[in-house]
Amino acid sequence: MSASSLMFRYGCHRVLEPQGALPQAAWRLDSRPEHELGAEHELVIAVERLNIDAASFRQMEHAAQAAGEDIATGVARRVRETVASRGKMHNPVTGSGGMLLGRVARVGSQLGSPHRELVRGESIATLVSLTLTPLCLDEIVAVHVDTHQIDVRGTAVLFSSGMWSRLPDFMPESATLSALDVAGAGPQVARLCRQLGARRVLILGGGGKSGVLCAAAARRAGAEWIVGIESAPRAAQEAAALPYYSRVLSADAADPLALAQLATSAASASGEPAEYDLVVSCVSAPHVELAAILCTRERGTVYFFSMATSFTAAALGAEGVSKDIDMLIGNGFCVDHAAQTLDLLRGEPPLQQLFVRRYSR
Numbered sequence: 001m002s003a004s005s006l007m008f009r010y011g012c013h014r015v016l017e018p019q020g021a022l023p024q025a026a027w028r029l030d031s032r033p034e035h036e037l038g039a040e041h042e043l044v045i046a047v048e049r050l051n052i053d054a055a056s057f058r059q060m061e062h063a064a065q066a067a068g069e070d071i072a073t074g075v076a077r078r079v080r081e082t083v084a085s086r087g088k089m090h091n092p093v094t095g096s097g098g099m100l101l102g103r104v105a106r107v108g109s110q111l112g113s114p115h116r117e118l119v120r121g122e123s124i125a126t127l128v129s130l131t132l133t134p135l136c137l138d139e140i141v142a143v144h145v146d147t148h149q150i151d152v153r154g155t156a157v158l159f160s161s162g163m164w165s166r167l168p169d170f171m172p173e174s175a176t177l178s179a180l181d182v183a184g185a186g187p188q189v190a191r192l193c194r195q196l197g198a199r200r201v202l203i204l205g206g207g208g209k210s211g212v213l214c215a216a217a218a219r220r221a222g223a224e225w226i227v228g229i230e231s232a233p234r235a236a237q238e239a240a241a242l243p244y245y246s247r248v249l250s251a252d253a254a255d256p257l258a259l260a261q262l263a264t265s266a267a268s269a270s271g272e273p274a275e276y277d278l279v280v281s282c283v284s285a286p287h288v289e290l291a292a293i294l295c296t297r298e299r300g301t302v303y304f305f306s307m308a309t310s311f312t313a314a315a316l317g318a319e320g321v322s323k324d325i326d327m328l329i330g331n332g333f334c335v336d337h338a339a340q341t342l343d344l345l346r347g348e349p350p351l352q353q354l355f356v357r358r359y360s361r
Contacts (some may be wrong), residue, residue, distance in 0.1 A: 008041035008110075011159035014134050016087070023159075024132035029087035031134040033105075033155040043115050043158040044106040047137075049174070050079070050130065050150040051181045052098040054208065054284035055308040056091040057148040063093075072143035079150060083137050089130035096307040097130030098148075100156055101167075101177050111160055123173070125180045126156070127163040127338055147359050149174060165338040170346055171356060178359040182210035183341040184332040185305050186217035189280055191334070192303060193221035198277035200267050201226045202295050204253050205282035206245065207235030209355070210305055214280050215244035216344055216351050223278075227266050229253060238358075242350050253281075253288035260294035281306050289314040296325045305330035 017028040064074020134157040141151040206228020228248040230236035240248040251259045267274035275297035345352045
């Protein structure tokens with residue numbers, strides 16, 4: 001593959017600063033809907049809704065509160081300023097973004113399958129981060145604080161390497177968007193459970209959208225004892241009502257010793273303290289790495305799915321407590337992850353109903 005083909009495939013022709021970077025790592029992108037150099041290699045989307053990732057939305061929400069602003073107004077202002085300065089929704093504090101929903105506006109003539117099967121006006125959700133997606137906003141219409149979604153009018157560009165998903169007919173668009181935002185979580189947890197033969201699974205942030213998807217996926221993959229940690233009372237109650245968790249506990253993941261004592265005491269039906277084969281961190285807040293590490297058995301695995309994770313803290317923390325464990329970076333992509341996540345929701349009515357109740361707008 002030639003250098004120019006790679007440039008168009010990965011969107012490097014859209015990078016303004018610094019030159020030589022790929023779009024995700026770049027500070028600033030050219031977000032014009034039409035690009036004289038690579039237009040025929042691009043999919044242009046009329047954007048209708050942004051789904052901001054939890055770590056980014058929480059940071060903007062807290063910043064708005066600290067500044068004495070109305071939360072929705074403050075979040076809207078920060079999104080507008082970020083997109084205007086960077087050409088993409090790439091939170092400069094958290095380094096994270098989200099994904100979007102919109103309608104196909106133009107399919108470049110040089111795009112291959114599956115992009116070329118799309119038709120103008122078709123609704124799709126992108127499966128790549130907003131941190132690498134050229135985005136131009138004409139208007140922010142509404143901010144939905146409870147779902148971390150923002151109604152907008154604008155234009156986005158997807159490169160040939162960028163994945164997307166058509167929307168199913170069994171869930172509302174907003175609920176589907178929330179699920180697809182974390183589509184990599186459940187399939188990868190299922191794969192880990194099968195590969196590791198994991199019997200005991202602990203999920204930090206077990207009441208959030210990625211947490212409940214992981215619990216359902218782990219149960220389907222054969223995990224026998226699944227414990228969720230959730231600090232928000234309503235989310236904990238909803239998670240406990242699902243048929244996937246053995247127990248749901250309330251604890252602060254930023255207090256690693258207290259959480260480890262509580263979680264390991266709940267690790268088996270017998271009540272005997274034990275560590276977990278697989279620990280999944282879905283907590284959208286910092287300083288929870290050690291809680292996950294302390295709950296993992298020797299030669300067990302931690303899967304850090306949250307974008308709030310400090311991988312320096314994780315590596316040095318495991319070294320500091322002499323834990324010989326495998327630690328995996330949460331990858332938002334795996335093959336067929338959108339289809340697998342939608343199949344999970346379709347086949348698990350309690351899970352589907354929870355997403356519809358929480359995220360439909």
